[in-house]
Amino acid sequence: MEQFRNIGVIGRMNSVKVVETLRHLRTYLVNENYQVILESETATMLPGHGLQVASKKLLGEICDLVIVVGGDGSLLGAARELAKSKIPLLGVNRGRLGFLTDISPDDLEERVGRVLQGEYIEEHRFLLDAHVTRNENPVSFGTALNDVVLHPGKSTRMIGFDLYIDGHFVYSQRSDGLIVSTPTGSTAYSLSAGGPIMHPKLDAVVLVPMFPHTLSSRPIVVDGKSEIKLVIGEDNETYPQVSCDGQMDIACAPGDVIRITKKPFKIRLIHPTDHNFYATCREKLGWASNIAAS
Missing domain, CATH: 3.40.50.10330 (Probable inorganic polyphosphate/atp-NAD kinase; domain 1)
Structure with missing residues (x-):
């Protein structure tokens, strides 16, 4: 030892x-x-x-x-x-x-x-790294051990966004946002939103929709090495935020792209x-x- x-x-x-x-x-x-x-x-x-x-x-x-x-x-x-x-x-x-x-x-x-x-x-x-770009230019960057969360901030409006995993289009969604959680964060905010508990040894990430505007939207568990991309809809009337562990907030705008990947260490x-x-x-x-x- x-x-x-x-x-x-x-x-x-x-x-x-x-x-x-x-x-x-x-x-x-x-x-x-x-x-x-x-x-x-x-x-x-x-x-x-x-x-x-x-x-x-x-x-x-x-x-x-x-x-x-x-x-x-x-x-x-x-x-x-x-x-x-x-x-x-x-x-x-x-x-x-x-x-x-x-x-x-x-x-x-x-x-x-x-x-x-x-x-x-x-x-x-x-941990997870979250990179936010606007018109292909870097806006901000954050790191999370628990979760990266797209949410409406102080607004009460839903967010429209597109989800891609490893470059594959998954769905377009209108909801209060999306929680992208590590196994460590699966017993935190993700759990309160209906996400599964994941053992800390798992190399996986769970995506948990927040009050989606459809009954068929459910949490998705993906490989920990996946690249998750969120594209905020151009027609959103609200300016959402991305939070890392609930301790760091990144202000976003319609059309912004959020890329979430596993940190290299x-x-x-x-x-x-x-x-x-x-x-x-x-x-x-x-x-x-x-x-x-x-």
Whole structure:
């Protein structure tokens, strides 16, 4: 197992509970003689910390592991920033669901300690890149670990768009938009819109229509290496948006083209050895326990 000595720490801003956990984590890591580097914004929450400070980008260059304290959204943001550096990420949950941040603050020392001693499992998750062009000229670009979503923004009007997969025309649709989700995002926004739950090991992408203006429109699961192209109809009266993980918005216009492809590198997620995807689903989604055992 990989040895971790230089530990980067990122925390969600504006949370008293996150600050409490950051203090606890800092004390533990320093007492165990690890080299701790705080992300620059996170450092502002711990005045007098006495630690090295670095940007997210630099963390990816100098650390062996980055620990993210917050919710899944915090880890999503860190993943997009650090994916290229291929540095492993470990999540401490101070959010709500915690599909990605699976260490509880209540047993932080024990669980983090075991990981740092080499008792962990690692999985690789792929991300999506979204390129928006207008008249064949680049407009903007975004990256998502969970999903890329075409939506009407503040407007209540439907969006008309054409869908192509690997250059093949699939359909024209009028709806509130389309969710293009990775397996990681299949338990997030995609799930609330009626999409399937996909195991994280799958190399697949699901396309989930949002309130389509037809009863026959259903989610489609395609190969993860597919190129997905959305062409916004010229006759749209609204200017829709493309969101990446719900954290970055790209303003679009009628006639714009959105191309969505798999990013060429993956993120590395670290979990305690008892991590189990189905157990996480049972806990977070309220699935029934074993009836035979009750």
